[in-house]
Amino acid sequence: MAAYFSLILVLVTLGSGLIWLLDVKVFKPKRLASLSAAQSNGQISEEAAAKITQEPAIVETSRSIFPVIAFVLVLRSFLWEPFQIPSGSMMPTLLVGDFILVEKFAYGLKDPVWRNKLVETGEPKRGDVAVFKYPVDTRIDYIKRIVGLPGDTIRYRNKQLYIKPACDSGENCQDFQLVSRSLVNRDEYFQGPYPLTRYTEQLGEVSHDILVNTQRPDPIGMFFQEDGVPRGDFVVPEGHYFGIGDNRDNSTDSRFWGFIKDEHLVGKAVAIWISFEFERSEDSLLPTWIPTGVRFNRVGGIS
Structure with missing residues (x-):
């Protein structure tokens, strides 16, 4: 519906x-x-x-x-549209129960039915948290962080993210650059029995936190592969973007299904306008969709 x-x-x-x-x-x-x-x-x-x-x-x-x-x-x-975060793929930036506001005009004004772009207003920047139509099933909205722009080459190996920026000529072209990160803490979040390590990552001008499961090997064999490109490397085509979840080992993203078309972009997530907790026990008489509390401390902008 x-x-x-x-x-x-x-x-x-x-x-x-x-x-x-x-x-x-x-x-x-x-x-x-x-x-x-x-x-x-x-x-x-x-x-x-x-x-x-x-x-x-x-x-x-x-x-x-x-x-x-x-x-x-x-x-x-x-202008703006509200969305609810249904999964933990963007933790710790976004939690289940966060209700976010998406700026629809950030990436161009589009008609609401056929989604043809009517007016150019901007393009995604590296580090943006973007909502888009899931390429495998465009009836579903996804949210990920944009790490790769058209022409970039992205590499994900051993829990590390590398970026080789787009370059039109051989002069002053950069090789792969490791995206820097610093340790915040361990054991704050868990994925099943495994503790997750929290880092602050510096992605261009955007500083944000990520979670990594150091106990789980990268599922390289499941990564999306382009012809002639080593598995784990991703060359972003023109008119496309590469999105990845902040919860790196609990996110189905561009590493697995490929690239985000410009026409599938919905908008930029700019703020959390309310956040609910859903921590009801199984023996509760109330249904699980009724919130158990409000996380007022999470209301505000998204980085």
Whole structure:
């Protein structure tokens, strides 16, 4: 249902607007003409006049909801849209239960149905946390951190991220650069029985934290492979981006399914507007989707 929400919103907005417009241009003048004719034949009561000019229920409903849903359509399609974080692939930056605000105009204004770009407003930058349509199934929204830009070569080996920036000529071209990181702590988070190591990573101008499971070997055999490129290296094509989760060993991302097309980009995650805890025990009488608490300390911008 969520995958078709934009289409449903457009259809409801269009339908209610057309009904209201048709009434204003066609049926309302006819009702007023009927009232005028009735009054010319003699005085009529206010009740009779109100009955003659009364709007049909569908027109009254359309007139009431059109401004509201039109505002929601514009807001959601071109400005900001709320999303919920359903998994831990972006921990510790984003946790399950975080509700984030996505800036829809960050990567171009797109129509809400066919997603054709109408106006160029910007492109993803290295380090952005981006929402996009999952390339394997575009009905699903994914969120990852952009680490590779068009023309870059990304290498992921032994829990380390390397970037060879795009270069048009052989002059001043850089080789692979190890993305620097510093240890924060261990044992704060766990993946099953395994403690995760937390680092602060410096990705261009963006400083953010990541989690690494040092007990788990990299699943190199499952990595996406391009023709003529060693497994574990990824050459980002033009018009595409490479996204990876901050929870490096608990994220299905570009390492496994490839690249993010520009046309699949939804927007940039810019803030957490509310965050709920869902730590209800199995014997609780309340359903698991009811929050157990609010994490006010998580409200704010996303880095």
